[in-house]
Amino acid sequence: MKHIRTLIAKEWAEVFKNRIVIFTVSALPLLMALLPLGILLSTGGAMSMEGDVSDLPPSMLKACGAIAVGDCFQIFLLNQFLPLFMMMPLFIPIAIASYSIVGEKTTRSLEPLLATPITTEELLAGKALAAVIPAVLATWASFAVFLIGLPLVGASGPALLTALSPTWFAATFLVGPLVAVLAVIFALMVSSRVNDPRTAEQISGALVVPVLGLTFAQLAGVLVLNVPLMLTVAAGVAVIDVVLVFFGARLFQREVILTRWK
Amino acid sequence: MIDIHGLSKTFQGATRGTVVEAVSDLSLTVAQGEVFGFLGPNGAGKTTTVRMLCALIAPTRGTATVNGHALGRADQAIRRSVGILTETPGLYDRLSAEANLRLFAELYDVADPAAAVKRYLGLLGLWDRRQDPAGSFSKGMRQKLAIARALLHEPRVLFLDEPTSGLDPEAARLVRDFITELRGEGRTIFLTTHNLDEADRLCDRIGIFKTRLLAVDTPAALRRTMFGRQVVFHLARLDPAWVTAIGALPQVQEAQAAGEKLVVRLEAPETTNPVIVRKLIALGADIQFVGELRHSLEDIYLRFVNHDAGGQT
Numbered sequence: 130m131k132h133i134r135t136l137i138a139k140e141w142a143e144v145f146k147n148r149i150v151i152f153t154v155s156a157l158p159l160l161m162a163l164l165p166l167g168i169l170l171s172t173g174g175a176m177s178m179e180g181d182v183s184d185l186p187p188s189m190l191k192a193c194g195a196i197a198v199g200d201c202f203q204i205f206l207l208n209q210f211l212p213l214f215m216m217m218p219l220f221i222p223i224a225i226a227s228y229s230i231v232g233e234k235t236t237r238s239l240e241p242l243l244a245t246p247i248t249t250e251e252l253l254a255g256k257a258l259a260a261v262i263p264a265v266l267a268t269w270a271s272f273a274v275f276l277i278g279l280p281l282v283g284a285s286g287p288a289l290l291t292a293l294s295p296t297w298f299a300a301t302f303l304v305g306p307l308v309a310v311l312a313v314i315f316a317l318m319v320s321s322r323v324n325d326p327r328t329a330e331q332i333s334g335a336l337v338v339p340v341l342g343l344t345f346a347q348l349a350g351v352l353v354l355n356v357p358l359m360l361t362v363a364a365g366v367a368v369i370d371v372v373l374v375f376f377g378a379r380l381f382q383r384e385v386i387l388t389r390w391k
Numbered sequence: 392m393i394d395i396h397g398l399s400k401t402f403q404g405a406t407r408g409t410v411v412e413a414v415s416d417l418s419l420t421v422a423q424g425e426v427f428g429f430l431g432p433n434g435a436g437k438t439t440t441v442r443m444l445c446a447l448i449a450p451t452r453g454t455a456t457v458n459g460h461a462l463g464r465a466d467q468a469i470r471r472s473v474g475i476l477t478e479t480p481g482l483y484d485r486l487s488a489e490a491n492l493r494l495f496a497e498l499y500d501v502a503d504p505a506a507a508v509k510r511y512l513g514l515l516g517l518w519d520r521r522q523d524p525a526g527s528f529s530k531g532m533r534q535k536l537a538i539a540r541a542l543l544h545e546p547r548v549l550f551l552d553e554p555t556s557g558l559d560p561e562a563a564r565l566v567r568d569f570i571t572e573l574r575g576e577g578r579t580i581f582l583t584t585h586n587l588d589e590a591d592r593l594c595d596r597i598g599i600f601k602t603r604l605l606a607v608d609t610p611a612a613l614r615r616t617m618f619g620r621q622v623v624f625h626l627a628r629l630d631p632a633w634v635t636a637i638g639a640l641p642q643v644q645e646a647q648a649a650g651e652k653l654v655v656r657l658e659a660p661e662t663t664n665p666v667i668v669r670k671l672i673a674l675g676a677d678i679q680f681v682g683e684l685r686h687s688l689e690d691i692y693l694r695f696v697n698h699d700a701g702g703q704t
Contacts, residue, residue, distance in 0.1 A: 131497070131500075132497075135494060135497040135498055136498075139483070139486070139490075142485075142486055142490060143485045143486055146485045147485075164455055210479070236481060236482065236483070236484055237479045237481040238481040238482060238483055239481070240447070240475075240477045241481045241495070241537070241540065241541075242476065242479055242481075242498075243447055243449060244445050244470060244473075244475045244477070245470060245495060245498040245499055246467050246470045246471045246498070246499065246500070247498050248467070256537045256584055279678055301506055347489070382449050382450065384448040384449060387442060387448060388402065388448065
């Protein structure tokens with residue numbers, strides 16, 4: 130555990146001197162919180178009206194039940210922002226891990242590191258956690274800003290309750306960290322094959338597609354984001370995490386790093 | 392201290408199904424406190440050998456013990472007990488010199504990391520620059536920092552891969568002096584280098600290596616084996632008859648003229664030189680200087696490596 134803590138401290142000391150990483154971890158989550166708040170504020174007048182039932186997918190209306198159509202419309206709009214809090218823990222660790230691994234490759238600092246008594250598991254865990262922890266904390270901080278801002282931009286009571294519902298909490302506090310693990314292991318695997326952090330980021334960025342799929346499916350009324358769906362997504366991501374950790378651990382063997390990482 | 396038996400390493404070749412042999416059947420023993428020079432051309436397999444001995448990559452065949460720990464069975468113990476200076480310093484450029492060393496002191500579980508870092512930054516003259524990022528250091532300072540990193544945990548066996556490569560003469564000399572100090576502390580040093588003069592000056596024994604071990608001995612013994620012992624007599628004037636007369640002496644293996652110099656190959660200059668001097672004086676020669684002809688390590692190295700290349704073609 131001491132080696133993992135040491136490695137995480139080193140990763141943070143190094144990677145947080147990179148302006149792109151600092152922007153990705155601090156400014157971007159803040160923007161991600163402020164953007165939906167701004168949209169909710171600008172559409173506040175429209176939402177205060179009763180709205181047009183035909184604007185909402187039937188599945189959403191069914192989920193709203195007895196809630197007023199205006200409030201249902203606000204909840205519908207609010208739910209469009211939920212995937213943002215699953216997207217954030219995806220791209221933040223990608224940025225950190227890409228710069229971390231590619232940086233080690235270009236400065237050839239991995240060999241002295243591998244010559245120490247650190248184990249493969251400690252190395253993988255240290256690298257992964259150094260990227261996952263800031264991503265998860267930044268996402269949660271962004272979610273906190275979002276929650277605090279909601280009443281200030283005129284969100285209705287039912288809309289506020291939606292943001293505080295188990296669905297949102299499952300997405301932010303369960304799916305988010307699992308997605309972060311998936312993203313970081315994937316980014317580590319991609320980074321082992323390329324020599325430019327931006328290339329690694331772009332390739333790893335492909336992971337955002339399934340989350341975007343959720344967003345569009347919800348917009349089209351095909352899906353309603355609810356607790357069962359979130360738990361299903363979490364279970365699926367957890368399985369993928371286990372598979373990726375298995376392959377990631379093989380990729381992190383000393384000999385593989387020294388002879389095949391080019 | 393280092394005991395190697397039949398160590399071999401093959402890698403998959405660039406073409407599918409092909410195999411490249413990087414190290415072939417290496418057997419070698421390096422004693423405690425010895426500075427062993429591992430010489431060979433680029434791509435000879437020197438770095439692969441060092442990586443195997445530091446438990447970074449696994450051998451395909453063969454066995455080795457380093458510091459009493461068996462390769463493949465006690466790899467963590469090996470990594471804990473050896474220090475390695477890699478071919479490129481591999482420093483974290485954004486971190487300060489102190490932070491670079493602190494990280495490794497903690498990874499090596501050094502009891503008092505701060506004290507170890509202070510000691511080696513001081514020893515290598517980097518204490519005043521400890522807060523500066525390693526990226527701002529000159530090549531020589533980076534190399535010194537990398538050497539400090541290899542020593543933090545006080546390893547008894549040190550692997551130094553091209554320690555003076557790319558350094559200016561002053562920095563290279565500093566590094567060499569430091570290696571000499573380390574030898575004085577009784578550490579075993581496994582030194583790979585292209586700098587043959589450096590190997591000649593620093594190493595107790597050398598191994599000439601090109602995928603397999605071509606020769607191993609002290610530089611002096613290799614010179615004797617390769618060229619015999621030769622003594623040069625600088626004369627004011629050389630009469631060709633004297634060459635024949637000296638060559639006829641029973642202790643002399645061969646005598647040759649080289650300008651006004653007489654070059655004599657013999658077994659034991661210590662006992663034969665006085666005999667030759669007396670004979671030359673008796674023949675009427677004026678002897679200006681007498682000295683042993685010393686072939687460079689480069690001559691020995693090139694002869695082995697080129698002979699091996701010739702043998703393979």
